[in-house]
Amino acid sequence: MNTRTKQRRAGPCGVVNEETIITVIRKTVTAVGCTAVLLTAAAACGTVENLTAGQKVDHAASRLGEQKSLAFQLDLDADADAINAIAGEDGSDESLPPTFAKFVSGLRVDVSVKSRKTLADSGQKDLIGTSVKITGTGGVLVEYRIIGDFMYYRSDMKAIGEAMGVPMPSADDLPPGQKELKKVLEGDWVKVDTKELERAGKAAGGDSKGAAGDGEIDAKTQKKVLDAVRGVIGHKVTFRTKGGADGVEHVVASGNVRDLLTGVFDKLRPLQGDLPAGAELPSAKDLKDAPNKKASVDFTLKNGDLRQIKVDLAVLADSPAKAKLPLVLKFSEAGDVSAPAGATEIPVDKLPGGSPLGGAFMGGGL
Numbered sequence: 250m251n252t253r254t255k256q257r258r259a260g261p262c263g264v265v266n267e268e269t270i271i272t273v274i275r276k277t278v279t280a281v282g283c284t285a286v287l288l289t290a291a292a293a294c295g296t297v298e299n300l301t302a303g304q305k306v307d308h309a310a311s312r313l314g315e316q317k318s319l320a321f322q323l324d325l326d327a328d329a330d331a332i333n334a335i336a337g338e339d340g341s342d343e344s345l346p347p348t349f350a351k352f353v354s355g356l357r358v359d360v361s362v363k364s365r366k367t368l369a370d371s372g373q374k375d376l377i378g379t380s381v382k383i384t385g386t387g388g389v390l391v392e393y394r395i396i397g398d399f400m401y402y403r404s405d406m407k408a409i410g411e412a413m414g415v416p417m418p419s420a421d422d423l424p425p426g427q428k429e430l431k432k433v434l435e436g437d438w439v440k441v442d443t444k445e446l447e448r449a450g451k452a453a454g455g456d457s458k459g460a461a462g463d464g465e466i467d468a469k470t471q472k473k474v475l476d477a478v479r480g481v482i483g484h485k486v487t488f489r490t491k492g493g494a495d496g497v498e499h500v501v502a503s504g505n506v507r508d509l510l511t512g513v514f515d516k517l518r519p520l521q522g523d524l525p526a527g528a529e530l531p532s533a534k535d536l537k538d539a540p541n542k543k544a545s546v547d548f549t550l551k552n553g554d555l556r557q558i559k560v561d562l563a564v565l566a567d568s569p570a571k572a573k574l575p576l577v578l579k580f581s582e583a584g585d586v587s588a589p590a591g592a593t594e595i596p597v598d599k600l601p602g603g604s605p606l607g608g609a610f611m612g613g614g615l
């Protein structure tokens with residue numbers, strides 16, 4: 250992890266010349282999602298002990314798919330000092346800015362989905378509502394919802410700017426022709442027609458359907474992917490159970506990170522053509538940089554239901570520091586997912602192409 254700071258500046262719409270915190274969060278969520286999918290796909294492989302423990306996780310994950318409503322919460326169970334200790338792994342004497350380390354330690358991502366069908370059988374058209382909310386110590390930083398034909402969005406640009414050390418613009422700084430974005434800078438709800446987004450994407454010659462597209466993998470390809478993953482994990486991952494009280498049980502999955510990733514992606518490369526556009530797989534050269542270390546993931550079950558997934562990211566760092574950096578994913582039933590009142594509609598042609606707002610809508614939210 251490179252902690253050397255670089256000069257940042259914001260443009261008229263909050264464009265930052267490095268990866269924004271939204272991009273960092275997106276990559277984190279993707280990594281955790283991949284980890285969960287890989288490890289819950291491992292039932293029916295390995296020794297008898299592995300089979301029993303793996304099946305418990307697999308069955309619990311399947312029960313999540315039998316629901317019509319699901320929410321999960323993702324956050325780092327670590328303070329600013331622990332984050333700074335891990336960030337110093339490159340040997341640099343520099344540390345993260347105190348405000349930024351505190352900002353990261355207080356981040357939480359909440360995702361809620363409601364569908365007319367069970368989630369395992371749902372496509373994009375079956376979803377009643379989807380909500381993603383990123384919260385910091387001071388409140389909501391970014392939130393978007395997809396309800397019906399509209400995507401809704403709001404953000405606290407000032408709070409994000411303070412955490413990143415980047416002064417955010419005011420409505421007076423907006424260039425001519427972008428006054429519609431005043432509501433965004435003021436933290437109010439705005440909305441965009443997802444059908445118009447899809448048409449704009451097609452007109453621009455893009456393959457992605459954006460927020461309106463489903464990005465789904467057909468059932469035949471899903472089975473091929475699952476079979477490939479199961480085969481690798483059955484040989485690369487071990488499972489063991491730890492007892493608990495009041496119906497709580499822990500299943501711990503362990504394996505070498507580099508061996509696991511290399512094996513999985515080697516099996517998936519022949520399927521690249523069947524995966525959604527933009528789902529690029531890392532090259533063998535990329536995987537050489539993956540940590541050659543053993544990592545463990547702790548699955549918490551209660552009465553057979555999957556309640557939590559926890560992994561200590563610190564074991565993947567090069568630093569000898571003994572700080573822990575637990576990444577926790579908690580599951581529950583979704584609460585209210587409805588359209589916010591009073592949202593201002595922004596025409597698709599008024600969305601700024603390189604800004605966080607444009608990226609949020611055109612990229613499907615984050």
